Amino acid sequence: ETEVDTTRSYWSMKRALQRIQKVFPPSSVQQQRAVTTGSTPTINFLKGHPSPKYLPTEDLSHALQMAAKKAKSGEMELSYTANEGPKPFRQALAEFISCECKGDEGANNTCRKDGLFVTGGVSHGLDLACCVFGGGPGKVILAESPSYFLAFEIFRFHGLRVIGLPSDAYGIVVDEIEKIIQSLGPGKVSLVYLVPTHSNPSATTLAQKRREKLVALAAKHGFKILADEVYHMLDWGSAVDESKYKRPGRMAVLDHLYHTESSVKEVEEYEVPDGTQGSATETGHVLGISSFAKILCPGMRLGWIEAAPSLISMLSNHPYVLSGGGVAPLQAQVGHELLKSGRQAGHLSMLQREYYLRSKTLYEAVLKFPHLMIPAGGAENSQVCGGYFMWVKVVPTSVDTVSLQKIAREKFKVDFLPGERCHPEADKKKEYRGHLRLCFAYMEISELAEGVERLAAAIAHATA
Ligand SMILES: Cc1ncc(COP(=O)(O)O)c(C=O)c1O
Incomplete structure (x- = not known):
């Protein structure tokens, strides 16, 4: 094992995102999407469920x-x-x-x-x-x-x-x-x-x-x-x-x-x-x-x-x-x-292929927004290599993802799991107040980029 420099992938990602930030300044995110209201269905990154489409x-x-x-x-x-x-x-x-x-x-x-x-x-x-x-x-x-x-x-x-x-x-x-x-x-x-x-x-x-x-x-x-x-x-x-x-x-x-x-x-x-x-x-x-x-x-x-x-x-x-x-x-x-x-082996191969495409789509969508950072992942470049989830750190770190979830749900019709839920100790939950979890398995692939745009807009709104 190469002993890990825990911050290395995080900071190289941050530098890459800072470059992207020049292309997509946060203000453009804010202008990009007005608050979504009414009967627009919520894009749900919270549910850790399989895609209904792939139930066997x-x-x-x-x-x-x-x-x-x-x-x-x-x-x-x-x-x-x-x-x-x-x-x-x-x-x-x-x-x-x-x-x-x-x-x-x-x-x-x-x-x-x-x-x-x-x-x-x-x-x-x-x-x-x-x-x-x-x-x-x-x-x-x-x-x-x-x-x-x-x-x-x-x-x-x-x-x-x-x-x-x-x-x-x-x-x-x-x-x-x-x-x-x-x-x-x-x-x-x-x-x-x-x-x-x-x-x-x-x-x-x-x-x-x-x-x-x-x-x-x-x-x-x-x-x-x-x-x-x-x-x-x-x-x-x-x-x-x-x-x-x-x-x-x-x-x-x-x-x-x-x-x-x-x-x-x-x-x-x-x-x-x-x-x-x-x-x-x-x-x-x-x-x-x-x-x-x-x-x-x-x-x-x-x-x-x-x-x-x-x-x-x-x-x-x-x-x-x-x-x-x-x-x-x-x-x-x-x-x-x-x-x-x-049939079990065949079903698994299908899921691997489909969820790979979903995880890649979500990854590429997240990379476009400088205030969504992927601190660690399966591969060197932080791209997810399996499972259901992506763990994201919100910058600026002053954003509390519990409050953000309320805004995101009500005004931007997008949902996620606030990072705090994932800490095993009640009195240390604040360590993950700036994190959130996105599930890419449940939503349709065509909804993932839109969901990330809504999330980015919610963050821009919360930090304005
Ligand atoms: C890490 C982990 N363990 C266990 C479970 C639940 O597994 P099961 O449905 O087999 O009880 C989940 C479901 O989301 C999970 O993410």
């Missing part, structure tokens, strides 16, 4: 028909399934992940068939991981800052204290972890949460060397890593920069037990956990938590946790899993049809 209506209906045939012929598993989820689905999922990630950085990115636990999506996976590994009230989770704001409440619900972990253009600053652990004392930090690839909201990707260092720290200090990899496969870095781009590998494969540990015995029906099941003296440290929400559709409510078998076994022994068996067996069997038919 055909693919899903095909998979449901295939699954319905199996249900009728008795081939479908309709009783309690394995605690980890239906085995044929996990096998097909492992093959899909291995295939999609084979070009990633790192020595061995193959997904283990017995290294997957089926969940009801990332949100459910995070909640389950907190139940099993959080340690309860009094423990601390270090969360990437800025990051996915809805995750913070899941952690707090488990009584965990959430402390922000700073990040720069290459993801979380891993060296900060030991400093925080030393200040809190040993045994306090049970979890570290991050979105390592194409983060929400910053679009940054954690560099491979930092990933390795993070996993080594987890083993040294005994915390577990919750790697929210919901955007890992929604990636188009090679379209942005074919010669240099290489996506870092998934976090779970870096766990020293992931490839070496032998399979843990699956729990038999009515077996009473004897305290040794799933509590091997040495367990893995990394949970890669992902789902079909961004690569297919959120409504599937289907996801997975990828980890060394010792951790999978601990998840399988959670009391509600022991009571109810696998979490989402029916969705998993529909998902299996999508994987088997190749």
